[in-house]
Amino acid sequence: MNNRFNSIPNHIAIVCDGNGRWASQKGLPRSYGHKKGTEPVENITKICSKIGVEVLTLYVFSTENWSRSKEEVNFLMKLFVKFFKKLHKNASSNNIKVRHIGVKNNLSDELLNEIKKAEESTQNNTGMTLNIALNYGGRIEIINSVQDLLCQIKENKIKIDDINDEVLSNHLFTRGLPDVDLIIRTSNEHRISNFLLWQSAKAKIWITPTLWPDFTKEHLFQAIEYYNRVLH
Ligand code: IPE
Ligand code: MG
Numbered sequence: 001m002n003n004r005f006n007s008i009p010n011h012i013a014i015v016c017d018g019n020g021r022w023a024s025q026k027g028l029p030r031s032y033g034h035k036k037g038t039e040p041v042e043n044i045t046k047i048c049s050k051i052g053v054e055v056l057t058l059y060v061f062s063t064e065n066w067s068r069s070k071e072e073v074n075f076l077m078k079l080f081v082k083f084f085k086k087l088h089k090n091a092s093s094n095n096i097k098v099r100h101i102g103v104k105n106n107l108s109d110e111l112l113n114e115i116k117k118a119e120e121s122t123q124n125n126t127g128m129t130l131n132i133a134l135n136y137g138g139r140i141e142i143i144n145s146v147q148d149l150l151c152q153i154k155e156n157k158i159k160i161d162d163i164n165d166e167v168l169s170n171h172l173f174t175r176g177l178p179d180v181d182l183i184i185r186t187s188n189e190h191r192i193s194n195f196l197l198w199q200s201a202k203a204k205i206w207i208t209p210t211l212w213p214d215f216t217k218e219h220l221f222q223a224i225e226y227y228n229r230v231l232h
Contacts, residue, residue: 005051005224007231009181012048012223013057013196013203016041018187018211025211031075036213038083042090047217049094049128055177056130059195063103063137077111080134084114087130088121095127101173102136129177136173138197145171174199182227184220186212204230 016037023033041058048056061076084098091098098118107115115132148171152158158167169175180196180203188209192200206223208215 004221006228008052008224009227010053010178011055011057011180011199012053012182012184013059013180013200014044015059015183015185015189015193015195016212016215017185017189019213021187022211022213030072033211033213034076034079038079040212040215041083042086043217044215044220045096045128045130046094047220049096049130053128056128057101057133057174057180057196058131059133059136059193061102061134061136062194063135063140064194066106077108081108081111081114084111084118084132087132088114088118091118091122091130092125095125096122097125097127097129098122099129099131101131101133101141103140104135107135131174131177133195136195138192138194141173142168142198169198172198179203182206182223184208184223186210186215186219 019033019037020030021033022036023030026032041060045056045058061080065076066073087098100115100119104112145168149158149163149168153160169179174196180200183195183200183203183205185191185205185207188207190207196203204227206226208219208222210219
């Protein structure tokens with residue numbers, strides 16, 4: 001399948017946006033859009049792993065999304081519990097390693113437990129890493145890293161001069177993983193939205209008007225084609 005491309009991005013990061021609009025356009029409650037949005041998540045994950053993407057990061061809930069209605073947030077949190085339960089079952093058959101990136105505070109014990117199960121049961125898989133960015137924020141991630149590093153300086157474990165790109169990268173949620181090569185954003189929003197601020201320093205960005213629930217393999221392939229065109 002990857003004969004179609006000269007180069008496959010090592011790390012693809014997707015802002016899964018437009019679920020609410022997808023539902024509103026059909027006269028349905030926003031929750032229908034969120035539910036439908038889990039279909040491309042499963043589909044795109046499988047395709048990325050098949051074509052040899054090393055890391056796929058999906059942005060499904062930001063630290064800013066708590067400001068939505070209580071009803072919507074509750075619905076999403078329940079959906080995430082179901083989603084991680086399913087991932088726990090399916091990821092192993094696709095040799096995928098699951099990782100949650102984001103802040104653990106504010107997440108329910110039930111959700112944290114499902115996340116833990118999915119991560120632990122897939123940690124020895126050798127295929128693609130799937131990062132689920134849930135309660136994720138780029139700034140808080142950098143702040144946490146700086147705090148960690150300052151503690152280490154205080155305890156004389158490292159020196160100020162030791163801090164470089166690599167050292168800081170190794171304190172992010174994405175530690176050990178390559179930088180982002182390609183960001184995909186759906187629903188025509190031209191915003192970064194606090195997503196992988198450090199890791200995307202050199203990333204290419206592809207934006208599509210397609211709403212996330214309608215995102216298919218063809219859209220993914222258009223994005224990878226774009227990546228190949230702008231690579232050099
Ligand atoms: C993305 O869809 C999913 C989440 C952020 C949880 P939105 O819910 O942002 O959908 P729109 O942008 O309102 O259409
Ligand atoms: Mg949105």
